[in-house]
Amino acid sequence: MLLDYKNIKIHYTVSGEGDAVVLLHGFLETVAMWTDFIPTFSKNHKIICIDLLGHGQTECLGYVHTMTDMADAVLAVLQHLTIKEAKFVGHSMGGYVALALAENRPQLFNGLCLMNSTYEADDNARNKLRLRANEMAKTHFESLVQMSFTNLFAPESKAKFQEKFDAALEMAVQTPLQGYMAGQEGMRLRPNRFDVFKNIKGKKLIIIGKKDSVVDGNKLIKEIEHTGIDYVEFSEGHMSHIENKSELTYKLIHFIEK
Secondary structure, three states, rough: OOOEOOOOEEEEEEEEEOOOEEEEEOOOOOOHHHHHHHHHOOOOOOEEEEEOOOOOOOOOOOOOOOHHHHHHHHHHHHHHOOOEEEEEEEEEEHHHHHHHHHOOOOEEEEEEEOOOOOOOOOOOHHHHHHHHHHHHHHHHHHHHHHHHHOOOOOOOOHHHHHHHHHHHHHHOOOOOOHHHHHHHHHHHHHHOOHHHHOOOOOOEEEEEEEEOOOOOOOHHHOOOOOOEEEEEEOOOOOOOHHHHHHHHHHHHHHHOOO
């Protein structure tokens, strides 16, 4: 389905009936990342998946898509669907977007799972990396995406899940250059939202990949001690929906149901 929003189209899907669950994909992904999970999740819930700005079938709004810009687009879809409250699952950048939405609309939330994601801002090294990537993207976009995408997987996962890896990479390189650069800049500018996450009502869960090269899981585990925020560690990398699919399915069903 498509929603008119600020002279662009936002693409979203709705499956099932019941309490709402919103699934937000990560950078260089689309709603298609959730395809294998929807049949199970939608048995007892209304599952809403949204292509974020500059990704999938959702068009670009500008040359910088802040996480708040993306959250506002998500909010427009939820208001269109008259959703008053939902549980949210955000993979990587989708988690950053969910936190930006929670900052402005905390009443919408009845739980949030940060899946291979974090409430932290970029450190200086990653900040510089994003700036450098945007410069490289202007001339070497496809090779840049392929290189950075490979690093999201644990070393042995690319071969082990070759078919899924190839499909996800094909989806990633279809991201428009403007969407790539606007998303990178938006992530670079995002603030630390630890207090936002801590204060969300309902269950709060962080999915951590032990071999994740993007998210420092050990640091998060130390920071969330005694906060009431739960976490679970999986054996592989940043792409738990591919690398640890069965374990993730079990944990997300538990998160959604409870």
